Amino acid sequence: MAAAEPEHVAWISERQLARAWPTIRTAFLDATANANEVRSNLLVSHSTWGESTWRTYHPADVARVAGAIADGTAELQPHWRSDTPEAKLLDQRLRRKNLPGAIGCALLIAVPLAIIIILLIISWNDSGSSSPSYWH
Template identity: 85%
Template sequence: MAAAEPEHVAWLSERQLARAWPTIRKTCLNATVKANGVRNDNRVSHSTWGESQWRTYHPADVARVARAIADGTAELQPHWRNDTPEAKLLDQRLRRENLPGAIGCALLVAIPLAIIVILLIISWNGSGSSSSPSYWH
């Protein structure tokens, strides 16, 4: 007969799960949970601003899988880890795919900023009349 589990177990948040498994990519935590049979629970909270949902994870299962990750017996795909050649290739591919978006975002910020700076320079230089002395000495 299995030992009775304590009634009040402090289940772990996703942030705590990520800290317990530092070699697992954050985007692959859920896949690792499913592949390794970690008990999890969907929690719901209702407030004035609506409903919030989040997952919590059983600490004994998280610790079991952390040991399995450390000794290499956990059920993992190579790209789920941060420290494999497959993960490095995936990172490079994602950087290449996201580069146009990053450039677009930079331009979206830089162009209006440049226009504002140019308008400020024009307004400062054009604020005095031609007969009055310049404030820029």
């Protein structure tokens, strides 16, 4: 009996994986794949700007786990899902934790912008006044 030739498989990107598992949080796609024994390949690319790495996933395994997620038999932590009370609590904590950074970024943009506007207004008002050299 001759050995079967391997079939060509179009591996799935992480973006496609996110579409296949919409209830899984993006940050936990790889953890979900590992916990449910989804075959993956680590790909590496070298360029002028350095090394890039990304994973691709086997489509049959992704489909199997999608079915397991739908029927509740997949190996998952509650906070990996986006539709559980634990996930909503995690979202609230992250928003609270990131609030000072968001305020800092807003100030970093608003303060220089306000200074530029004030300087433009001052220079615009000064350009219309008469020069002191004409005064006698």
